[in-house]
Amino acid sequence: MAAQVKSEATKKAEIAVPQERDPPKDKSEITQVADIVVSQDQEPCKGVENRGVAMEIVKVAEENAAIKQENESKTGDVVVEEGEKKDEADESSGDVSPLFPEVENITSFREESNLLCDLKEHEKKALFEMRSKIEEAILANKLFKEKDEQVEEPEKAKLLEEELEKAQKPAVEGQDKEKKEIRAEEEEKPAREKVEEKEKSMQDGEEENKSVKEGGEQEKTHVAIEENVVDIDKDIVLWGVPLLPSKGDMGTDIILLKFLRAREFKVDEAFEMLKNTLHWRKEYNIDSILDEDFGTNLASAAYINGMDREGHPVCYNIFGVFENDEVYNQTFETEEKCDKFLRWRFQLMEKGIRKLNFKPGGAFSLLQINDLKNTPGPSKKELRLATKHAIGLLQDNYPEFVARNIFINVPFWYYAFNAILSPFLTQRTKSKFVFARPARVTEVLLRYIAIEEIPVHYGGLKRENDSDFSIDDGVSEVIVKAGSAEAIEIPAPEVGTLLIWDLTTLGWEVKYKEEFVPTDEESYTIIVSKERKMDWQEESVRNSFKNKEPGKLVLTIENGSYKKKRVLFRYKTKNSSSN
Template identity: 50%
Template sequence: MTRKTKPSTAAAVQMPLKEAEAGKETNCDEDKPSDHPKERDNNVKDNDGTKPAAEWKLPRKKALLQFRCKLEDAIRGDYLLGRSYWSLSRLSRENMSSASSQPLPLMDIRLWGVPLLPSKGHEGTDYVLTKFLKARNYKVGEAFEMLQETLWWRRQHRVDETTGEAPLGPDELVLRTMYVRSVDREGRPLCYHVYGALEDREVYKRALGTKERVEEFKSWAVQFMERVARRLSFKDGGVDSVVQITDLKNMRSRSAKEARGVLRSTFLMVQDHYPELVHRHIILNVPLWYYTFHLLLLRLLHQSDKSKFILARPAKVTKTLLKFIDPEDLPVEYGGLLRENDEEFSNLDKVSEVFVGGNTTKSIRIPIAEAGSTVVWDLTVVGWDVSYKEEFMPEDEGSYRVTLNRSKKLRESVRNSYYINEPGELVITVRNPTFKKKRVLYRTKFKPTVPMYVFFKS
């Protein structure tokens, strides 16, 4: 008679990895991560621009396997956090009043909603571990230490206990400074940190006026990042990173001392405890003082994180963002076509573009064959500094030309509409008095309309 033995830890950890390489699906319906609401059909690659994890070369696959084994042993051996997890639980229970805030057993420990125990077979575990490996150049020991430090940091700041609290901050201040809106071309969520909301002196004092307020503001940033992380999809073909956009408009050097501290702590927090979750940092409306601050900041960052920063002066904001974001997904305040609670257009409406050379004029002609409808249009110009005019030219030579918008200098995105009572064409004229070529982005939409005078007929 032969005795049945349990598989070793290495074998238990290796089995899901082999199944993934063979193209088999793992049953993970119980812990399936939530998808992003606008997940695009893209071949998701790891953030360093290399092949997907399934196509890695042997050294990286070996590093992932070693990391899985090391983590499995640490969880089952109850030394993941350096000392007995249950003794930590008893200490934490003394400081926590509610039973719901007590920590989970170590076997059930999660990060960003994904179980960390590799033998559970959750498809998101490898994606989470891979991010720590990338952040430490696939050195297993350093990646394991980074994971330990992240778990300790989360317990110290009670991240899992405070994430579900609402509201995020008082007087909707945080909702104006930190929010997620739309996605980039690869479907990554765009996370905005807009410090222009702190321009008002009273608002600034209320947010960052004291040390306690500064620490509270930092905790809001942690909550915001945690909620964003839990919206990601750690699975094959999912979106597992974000684009962080920091707008420094109206931030003056004298009054930005506390804000600089918040910026520094936010960047370091993301680097140390949310590795590879930010695909790119885009800093907008960069003032002169920020360049010195940035040089000092780079000394504290790892090499892989330094390359993720893109700085844009005020004149280059729209041009920089359009390199990574479609115009229909870029808010109008940054020169795009996305408006909040838009009832006319969606991000599925096609956007056309034309180029206007230096010292030239370009006319965009939109033919209208039938009457009885309203034409709506959006238009923006990258770089502004152009003059703009709108006219309706009827097909009947006996009818009058209608001037909808007289020539004016364009400084913001334009939306207008016109009820068509006879065939003709809408003519939008853009004159570029500068020497640089300008990019014009626009879209149109026709909708059937009943004229108002019909309702007043007796």
């Protein structure tokens, strides 16, 4: 028998995708959030010492939000901040279907297209020019050579200066002895004329030998040049993608477009950025960084877990980990440890890129979740400097690798701080920022990640090493109107049936209880879980019950607030014969 539900029919809200057209001025947005979070030189908390200043900052934030909303209404774009949505439209809906409605497959956002047909004319022109420059540089073996020569030039200039200083010093000292030497020279002149005649005859023979020797050296140089041409490396790759356009790899244009977008489609700047990235990777041995072992001390500080709705790998950054003094000192106590921290962060980035698909239609960037709960303050100078350094290198060498930067558990001071910084950020950068207060974390994450992929400590249903449910198991939802209650009924007609269920609430602040109601009216109702209040600080519910008589499990959600609540759940039944 299908489970019975009395609830309001859900209306599905589409989330518009921000498609900001203003590109960054000089750097990509990769992990740019951490720079704002950690770089707290201005100490925003201390700067807001009186109520009047605080209200002014909040007023600025509200005005910026109003301007942003007005602009978005004109362009049709929506920048999601805190997941605020109006509920009035849904409140007017009538009775629900007796069957559990499946959770809607929300379209969160899509990346900019890398297909040639979707590019604008100036973007196509820039891409063609970038292809040509890369092809020419690789075939002429100049992609690395030019940079090496630039590095050597300052060293050569320094050596030249030292030689000039040495040459000038004896010249000055020789002025005092000049008169004495003139007299000696006049006395030795007759003898020297005879010696010069002999030397002249010897020089004629040496010049002939020298011309023969120079001819041989020219031949050797010519041979060496030919050998260099033969040794051209046409297999230069970046993140596993060949950079030589004539190879015809579908991922080449995707990589080139990342650098072009990071530099506003300015070809020369994008080409220079690409060359710098290749040299940086070579200098720091990034291609072999995946083989390095950094231990498990930082495993909880940042990690990749699951995918979002569009297939982007999700990277979680947990800044609260460094509130622990022991972890902090182990990571930033010395310069050597700071360097290790940087390499560990680069390794995590490379692991995430390994999960990407550099083909048309694939996911070729990451979704960043930045948990600001218990974020260390400005006193943690080493963390601030190390993270700022890491961000600079990530921005320069991993352009356009972040699809969205979602900030969760955002404290009040951060909104004020962000309002001050907002005018200095490009529209392209700001369009990738999403903010969520602690009470709305689950709701905001659900816009981008399926509830089955959201970890339980963020209100989702994903548990590590879960043997009871998988991401393929369906999730249903009911809507609980303001000031009302809804009951989810799970049938158990056979004795010895094991019932297992997950449940989470968006908006929280509801009363929840679990009961087993026997079919026999003369039997007593069994309280599985007493009524309690659920708030945003709790994890999602996971429970089980095995019945000793036929009946049904009833999950009751009471909404005493003035706003509707969404309840997401799933369940399984296992008969005694299958146990």
